[in-house]
Amino acid sequence: MTHCHxxxxxxxxxxxxxxxxxxxxxxxxxxxxxxxxxEEIHQRLQPRSxxxxxxxxxxxxxxxxxxxxxxxxxxxDGKFLYATRQQSRHLHLICRKCGxxxxxxxxxxxxFIAQLKQIYGFQVEVEHLTFTGVCPxxxx
Amino acid sequence: MTHCHxxxxxxxxxxxxxxxxxxxxxxxxxxxxxxxxxEEIHQRLQPRSxxxxxxxxxxxxxxxxxxxxxxxxxxxDGKFLYATRQQSRHLHLICRKCGxxxxxxxxxxxxFIAQLKQIYGFQVEVEHLTFTGVCPxxxx
DNA sequence: GTGATTGCAAATCCTTTGCAATCTG
DNA sequence: CAGATTGCAAAGGATTTGCAATCAC
Numbered sequence: 001m002t003h004c005h006x007x008x009x010x011x012x013x014x015x016x017x018x019x020x021x022x023x024x025x026x027x028x029x030x031x032x033x034x035x036x037x038x039e040e041i042h043q044r045l046q047p048r049s050x051x052x053x054x055x056x057x058x059x060x061x062x063x064x065x066x067x068x069x070x071x072x073x074x075x076x077d078g079k080f081l082y083a084t085r086q087q088s089r090h091l092h093l094i095c096r097k098c099g100x101x102x103x104x105x106x107x108x109x110x111x112f113i114a115q116l117k118q119i120y121g122f123q124v125e126v127e128h129l130t131f132t133g134v135c136p137x138x139x140x
Numbered sequence: 141m142t143h144c145h146x147x148x149x150x151x152x153x154x155x156x157x158x159x160x161x162x163x164x165x166x167x168x169x170x171x172x173x174x175x176x177x178x179e180e181i182h183q184r185l186q187p188r189s190x191x192x193x194x195x196x197x198x199x200x201x202x203x204x205x206x207x208x209x210x211x212x213x214x215x216x217d218g219k220f221l222y223a224t225r226q227q228s229r230h231l232h233l234i235c236r237k238c239g240x241x242x243x244x245x246x247x248x249x250x251x252f253i254a255q256l257k258q259i260y261g262f263q264v265e266v267e268h269l270t271f272t273g274v275c276p277x278x279x280x
Numbered sequence: 281g282t283g284a285t286t287g288c289a290a291a292t293c294c295t296t297t298g299c300a301a302t303c304t305g
Numbered sequence: 306c307a308g309a310t311t312g313c314a315a316a317g318g319a320t321t322t323g324c325a326a327t328c329a330c
Contacts, residue, residue, distance in 0.1 A: 053286070093262045193313075199311085
């Protein structure tokens with residue numbers, strides 16, 4: 001609620017127009033507990049708006065990423081997934097078998113990231129990280 | 141040399157046929173120092189064989205992954221990338237700006253992976269890991 | 281009113297698939 | 306020779322783009 005409201009206000013302040021479509025997309029993204037594809041957002045919005053277009057969703061998501069409100073990452077199947085920055089505050093574990101996402105704390109990863117910075121000069125961006133593997137349910 | 145030779149022999153032993161196309165593809169993959177897309181392999185093979193087809197390359201790569209000789213991961217742009225298992229023995233750092241790959245040792249990551257296993261029951265597969273960030277050259 | 285934003289349709293890009301022709305073992 | 310593998314062309318799915326109509330400010 002508060003979260004998407006402030007995103008909308010901030011967008012308006014930067015001179016972008018607040019359309020019903022943008023409101024719905026941002027609301028959906030902000031209230032989701034996981035990363036969403038453009039197609040998933042589209043499906044969730046169908047009941048509310050018959051005519052909302054996938055292209056509009058892609059354009060809005062691109063805008064949010066450009067403006068720093070959201071992050072775009074790549075799922076294990078090569079599709080793009082989106083989330084607000086708040087939701088990017090944790091690592092994402094993707095199960096290779098069932099495709100589900102699991103958020104995980106990344107505190108314990110910080111030492112290794114510091115190490116990479118020190119040894120290779122490479123600055124890892126934690127909000128883009130996804131780890132692929134097998135979840136407990138699929139681990140037969 | 142030895143590496144791709146043993147892959148070919150092993151493939152033959154499993155009943156697959158060794159065609160010139162497969163030889164070239166495997167050789168290219170095994171001699172590359174980084175992950176390659178199907179398109180990149182195609183380009184590298186053009187000089188040697190005018191007629192080699194992208195579909196053949198995709199099919200061969202799929203075969204190698206299925207048979208466990210190679211791994212397929214997803215680059216930051218959503219394209220699939222392939223490497224032999226030997227090359228998967230290190231972490232890959234992808235620069236978000238220039239798109240280049242940097243191999244990195246992942247020894248220091250093991251404790252964190254163990255932690256994820258313990259806390260979430262999630263078994264990370266190290267050979268699929270890619271870390272996105274900014275490389276030293278692009279870090280302005 | 282004016283310029284930003286939308287919907288629609290078409291275009292791209294990457295990857296997969298069907299099928300007849302060709303090769304490997 | 307038989308069946309696996311190839312090339313070609315076409316299909317598929319995800320994402321992007323051009324453009325006229327519409328909407329927010």
